[in-house]
Amino acid sequence: xxxxxxxxxxxxxxxxxxxxxxxxxxxxxxxxxxxxxxxxxxxxxxxxxxxxxxxxxxxxxxxxxxxxxxxxxxxxxxxxxxxxxxxxxxxxxxxxxxxxxxxxxxxxxxxxxxxxxxxxxxxxxxxxxxxxxxxxxxxxxxxxxxxxxxxxxxxxxxxxxxxxxxxxxxxxxxxxxxxxxxxxxxxxxxxxxxxxxxxxxxxxxxxxxxxxxxxxxxxxxxxxxxxxxxxxxxxxxxxxxxxxxxxxxxxxxxxxxxxxxxxxxxxxxxxxxxxxxxxxxxxxxxxxxxxxxxxxxxxxxxxxxxxxxxxxxxxxxxxxxxxxxxxxxxxxxxxxxxxxxxxxxxxx
Amino acid sequence: xxxxxxxxxxxxxxxxxxxxxxxxxxxxxxxxxxxxxxxxxxxxxxxxxxxxxxxxxxxxxxxxxxxxxxxxxxxxxxxxxxxxxxxxxxxxxxxxxxxxxxxxxxxxxxxxxxxxxxxxxxxxxxxxxxxxxxxxxxxxxxxxxxxxxxxxxxxxxxxxxxxxxxxxxxxxxxxxxxxxxxxxxxxxxxxxxxxxxxxxxxxxxxxxxxxxxxxxxxxxxxxxxxxxxxxxxxxxxxxxxxxxxxxxxxxxxxxxxxxxxxxxxxxxxxxxxxxxxxxxxxxxxxxxxxxxxxxxxxxxxxxxxxxxxxxxxxxxxxxxxxxxxxxxxxxxxxxxxxxxxxxxxxxx
Numbered sequence: 001x002x003x004x005x006x007x008x009x010x011x012x013x014x015x016x017x018x019x020x021x022x023x024x025x026x027x028x029x030x031x032x033x034x035x036x037x038x039x040x041x042x043x044x045x046x047x048x049x050x051x052x053x054x055x056x057x058x059x060x061x062x063x064x065x066x067x068x069x070x071x072x073x074x075x076x077x078x079x080x081x082x083x084x085x086x087x088x089x090x091x092x093x094x095x096x097x098x099x100x101x102x103x104x105x106x107x108x109x110x111x112x113x114x115x116x117x118x119x120x121x122x123x124x125x126x127x128x129x130x131x132x133x134x135x136x137x138x139x140x141x142x143x144x145x146x147x148x149x150x151x152x153x154x155x156x157x158x159x160x161x162x163x164x165x166x167x168x169x170x171x172x173x174x175x176x177x178x179x180x181x182x183x184x185x186x187x188x189x190x191x192x193x194x195x196x197x198x199x200x201x202x203x204x205x206x207x208x209x210x211x212x213x214x215x216x217x218x219x220x221x222x223x224x225x226x227x228x229x230x231x232x233x234x235x236x237x238x239x240x241x242x243x244x245x246x247x248x249x250x251x252x253x254x255x256x257x258x259x260x261x262x263x264x265x266x267x268x269x270x271x272x273x274x275x276x277x278x279x280x281x282x283x284x285x286x287x288x289x290x291x292x293x294x295x296x297x298x299x300x301x302x303x304x305x306x307x308x309x310x311x312x313x314x315x316x317x318x319x320x321x322x323x324x325x326x327x328x329x330x331x332x333x334x335x336x337x338x339x340x341x342x343x344x345x346x347x348x
Numbered sequence: 349x350x351x352x353x354x355x356x357x358x359x360x361x362x363x364x365x366x367x368x369x370x371x372x373x374x375x376x377x378x379x380x381x382x383x384x385x386x387x388x389x390x391x392x393x394x395x396x397x398x399x400x401x402x403x404x405x406x407x408x409x410x411x412x413x414x415x416x417x418x419x420x421x422x423x424x425x426x427x428x429x430x431x432x433x434x435x436x437x438x439x440x441x442x443x444x445x446x447x448x449x450x451x452x453x454x455x456x457x458x459x460x461x462x463x464x465x466x467x468x469x470x471x472x473x474x475x476x477x478x479x480x481x482x483x484x485x486x487x488x489x490x491x492x493x494x495x496x497x498x499x500x501x502x503x504x505x506x507x508x509x510x511x512x513x514x515x516x517x518x519x520x521x522x523x524x525x526x527x528x529x530x531x532x533x534x535x536x537x538x539x540x541x542x543x544x545x546x547x548x549x550x551x552x553x554x555x556x557x558x559x560x561x562x563x564x565x566x567x568x569x570x571x572x573x574x575x576x577x578x579x580x581x582x583x584x585x586x587x588x589x590x591x592x593x594x595x596x597x598x599x600x601x602x603x604x605x606x607x608x609x610x611x612x613x614x615x616x617x618x619x620x621x622x623x624x625x626x627x628x629x630x631x632x633x634x635x636x637x638x639x640x641x642x643x644x645x646x647x648x649x650x651x652x653x654x655x656x657x658x659x660x661x662x663x664x665x666x667x668x669x670x671x672x673x674x675x676x677x678x679x680x681x682x683x684x685x686x687x688x689x690x691x692x693x694x695x696x
Contacts, residue, residue: 190536196641217658251564255599301369302544315565
C-alpha cells in the first residue's frame with residue numbers, strides 16, 4: 001500500500017510511529033484528525049505530509065455541510081489554515097494545500113459537490129504525480145551513483161517519506177535496481193530515529209546491504225575515505241539553494257565538503273520555495289524536549305529526571321555545501337538562484 | 349566517594365553502566381575482574397581507567413602467591429598485559445600500568461612484599477595526583493571561559509571520567525565556582541549516551557544550567573552563533589596534537605572551525621602519547637554493534653531485527669581543528685609538535 005491514500009471516505013496512512021515493530025494503517029475521517037496525524041508524525045516526510053494534507057483538504061470538503069459553493073470555500077479556507085499549521089518547516093504542506101485551493105476556486109466548478117469531487121480528483125492526481133516524480137528523481141540521481149559506491153544517508157527519504165518510492169532513498173533503490181553494487185551507511189537520526197526505524201526497515205526489505213551507525217560516526221567514515229557520496233532529502237529549499245532538512249544534515253554537509261565527498265540533496269520541485277530568498281528565512285520547528293529525553297537503554301531512562309533539553313527538528317544547510325540538487329526535472333547545479341527557478345519551470 | 353578507589357583489599361568503582369538510575373559501587377577482588385570491568389565499561393573515561401588499571405595491578409601483586417621478587421615480577425608482567433589489553437584507545441591505561449611496573453622493578457625493593465606495598469602506594473599516589481591534576485586543568489581551562497558563555501560539551505569528562513573532578517567538565521565546574529554564569533549544551537553522545545546519562549547527572553548535581561541535545565543538533569546551535577566555545581576531553585593525543593576522543597568529536601571540531609567557535613581539548617599529560625607521530629596511528633576501538641542497535645523508544649526496539657551496524661567508539665581530530673590543548677602544566681597552542689613535549693616535561 002501507499003504511505004498515504006484515500007480509503008473508504010477517509011485518509012489512510014501507515015502509522016510510522018509504530019514501525020518497525022508494528023504495521024498499522026489507521027483511517028482518519030476528519031481533516032482535523034489528519035492535521036493532528038501530521039503534527040504527531042503518524043505520517044512524516046515532506047512529500048508524504050503534502051499528500052496527506054491534500055487528502056485532508058478533500059476530506060474537509062466532504063465534511064462540510066455547505067450547500068453552496070461560497071460557504072464551502074469558506075469552510076475549505078478554514079481547513080486549509082488548520083492543515084498548513086500542522087507543521088511549519090516542510091513547504092510541501094502549504095504547496096499541496098494551495099494547489100488544491102486553486103482548484104477549489106476555479107470558476108468552471110459550479111456546485112459545492114463539483115468542488116468536492118474536483119478536490120478529491122486533484123488530491124489523487126497530486127499523490128499519483130508524487131510517485132511519478134520520485135521515479136524521475138531516482139533516474140536522475142542514479143546517474144550520480146557508481147558501481148561499488150558507499151552512500152551515506154540521513155533520516156528517512158524512502159517510500160515512507162513520500163506517497164511511494166522515495167527521494168534520496170529512491171535514488172538508492174534505482175541504483176540497486178540497475179545492478180550497481182552499493183552499500184549504505186544509515187544514520188540512525190536522533191532523536192526520532194527515522195534512520196534506525198524506517199530506513200533500515202525499507203533497505204532490509206529491498207535487500208540492499210547497509211550498516212546502521214550513530215549520527216556522530218558519519219564523520220569518522222568520511223575522513224577515512226569510506227564514503228563516496230551523501231544523499232539526503234529536503235523539507236524546504238530556498239530560492240538560493242539553501243536547504244532545510246532533518247537536524248544533522250548541516251553537520252553532514254560541512255563534513256562532506258571538508259572531506260571532498262559529494263553531497264546531494266534529492267527533492268521534488270514541490271519542496272522548492274522561491275518566495276524565500278535564503279534558508280535562514282525558513283521557519284524551523286522545535287519539537288518537544290521529550291523526544292530527546294525519552295530515550296531508554298536496557299529499559300532504564302538515559303537522562304536523569306527533570307532535566308531540560310532543546311530539540312530543533314531541522315537545520316539549514318547553506319547552498320555552498322551542496323554539490324547539486326536533484327529534482328524530477330534534472331540535476332540542478334550552482335548558481336542555484338539562477339538554476340532552481342528554471343528547474344521549477346522545467347526549463348533546465 | 350571517588351570513581352575508583354582501593355577498598356577492603358579490592359578495587360571499588362562506581363558502576364557507571366547503571367547511572368543515573370542506580371548508584372552501585374561494586375568491589376573487584378581480582379585483577380582479571382578489574383580488566384573485565386574496564387572492558388565492559390563499569391568504569392570509563394581515560395583517566396579513570398588509568399587509575400583502575402593501576403589499582404588492578406596493585407591487586408595482582410596481592411593476588412600472586414609468589415614468595416620471591418622474581419616470580420612476582422613475572423606474575424605482574426602477565427597482569428600488566430591483561431590490564432593493558434582491556435581497551436585499546438586510551439593511552440592512560442598503558443601509561444598507568446607502565447608507571448607501576450617501573451616501580452615494581454626498582455632495585456631498592458628487596459622482597460616480594462616490598463614490591464606489593466610499593467605498587468599499592470604508587471597506585472594511591474597516581475589516583476591522588478589525578479585529582480590534583482584535574483584541579484589544575486580546571487584552573488587553566490577556566491581562564492578560557494567568560495561570564496555568560498554557552499559551552500558545548502561532548503561525552504562525559506567529569507568526576508566519573510576521572511578519579512574525581514574531571515577534565516573538560518572540571519573546567520566547567522571551576523568556571524561556575526568562580527561565579528561565571530555559564531550554560532552548557534550537553535551532547536547526549538550516542539551510542540552509550542554518556543552525555544545524557546552521566547554529564548547531565550553531574551551538571552544537575554552541581555546546579556549548573558544546561559540543555560541536553562541530540563548530537564546532530566550541535567551544528568545548528570554553532571551556526572546560529574549560540575555556542576561560545578567547545579570543551580572536550582581526550583583518550584589519546586599524538587605527538588603532533590591529533591586527538592583521539594569519543595566518536596563525534598571530529599565532527600564537532602570541524603563544525604567549530606567552520607563557525608569560528610574555539611575548540612579546546614582538556615586532558616592531563618598522561619593522555620599524551622609522544623611515541624605516535626600522528627593521530628592515524630592511534631588504535632581505534634570498534635565496539636559491539638549491539639550498542640547502536642539496542643536502542644528502544646517507548647519500550648520498542650528502534651532498529652529492525654537482524655540488521656548490522658558499525659560502532660567505532662572513537663575518532664581522530666586532526667590538530668588543525670583545535671584551538672588549544674589544556675594540560676595541567678598550562679595551555680598548549682600550536683605548533684603542538686614543539687609545544688606538547690614541553691608540556692609533558694612541564695617546561696612550557
